[in-house]
Amino acid sequence: MNDSPLKKEIVDQKIKELRISDVGKASIREIVALVNLVEGETGVKYIRMEMGVPGLPPAKVGVAAEIEALKKGVASIYPIIDGIKPLKEQAAQFVKNFMDVEVSAKGCIPTVGSMQGTFCAFLAAGFIDKKKDAALFIDPGFPVQKQQMMVLGLKYETFDVFSFRGEKLGVKLEEFLSKGNINSIIYSNPNNPAWICFTDEELQMIGELANKYGAIVMEDLAYFGMDFRRDFSQPGVPPYQPTVAKYTDNYVLFISSSKIFSYAGQRCGLMVISDKLYSREFPDLQKRFESPTFGSTIVLRLLYSISSGTSHSAQWALAAMLEAANSGKFNFVDDVKAYGKKAKVMKKLFVENGFEIVYKTDLDEPIADGFYFTLSYPGMTGNQLVANLLYYGISAIALDNTGSNEEGIRACVSFVQPEQFDELEKRLKLFNDNFRTR
């Protein structure tokens, strides 16, 4: 057996120091802390695949608009809670241009990242109907959203979509929905962590079943336009970003600026509520929050209580980025294609060294190369794989954390630099040499 690039004792000692009982089950933030400590002690640089940080510079047009807004003095003025007018208008236009969906500016609301958007939407959905006491997550998914449910004290159900693609998705969804207790359906598309993308047929099933059973669909578009197999970058020109909004008017969309505009630090995303849902009156919701409609509950009860709006200058930044995209001056998809290029190389290196892609296809089409992909290694659980890779200077999180039933890990490409590919290959070869014969 060849030596791993890192001394096992040092890694183990740091795991102990951080009081992580099972490193395979560690959260993203725990892995970040651990790798920082090991890097600090050994000077060995990790191939860091654990955290979904953008890794690209922020969109220039946003930064310029934000500086301009600050110079004009917006920092001293409370922003209007449901968003400044130019942002709302550009957001509605963006939804029209890139999704081919009509929505009023009123329902386009800035939030402190998509995180705040989902927090408020989960809370409102949790009280629309006393009989509907659970949300339904189509997993695998973004772990922090489950934490939000836990913090809110709300119930949820979940299933791993791995074995339920195509027609089977409709059957599985109906199994849950027909019980009558589901208030909302949540998923990300493209999917964090698996990078699968629902087909239009699948989105249609979700939309139609939501209509049939009165569930709100929460579509998380944190990676809007980033299914690079098709070009969604031209405003007003098909193909458009696929969406459930084509098949139901009972939806909330979440459009994050963090990845598509590399604007994560300013914490300004968008929540888009359909016109019908915005003005809908739910008697149980009215009783709970004393506000007439779903939209007014979100704005005047939840957002008002939690943060009283979103950073004023960041709203100007987002308005400018959306305007530039809407007018065709800024191709935001081109700017993030670098992720797809990295994923292609990295997937090849892993597969050549004994790994397999876990979520491999969208029905018969291979998944796109994008921000994340999933990996397994024969004979190892996902948790063992996370732990073993740490000794080889490679960090990732286990699929365990994401509601997946598959054994494997999530790899995020954003932090890995092309200059590290040679080193990644060396470490993977060594890993495979040491484990394949066992």
Ligand SMILES: Cc1ncc(COP(=O)(O)O)c(C=O)c1O
């Ligand atoms: C699926 C998904 N939803 C939401 C978010 C968070 O978005 P924001 O930074 O806008 O809060 C992320 C970030 O990684 C994500 O992957």
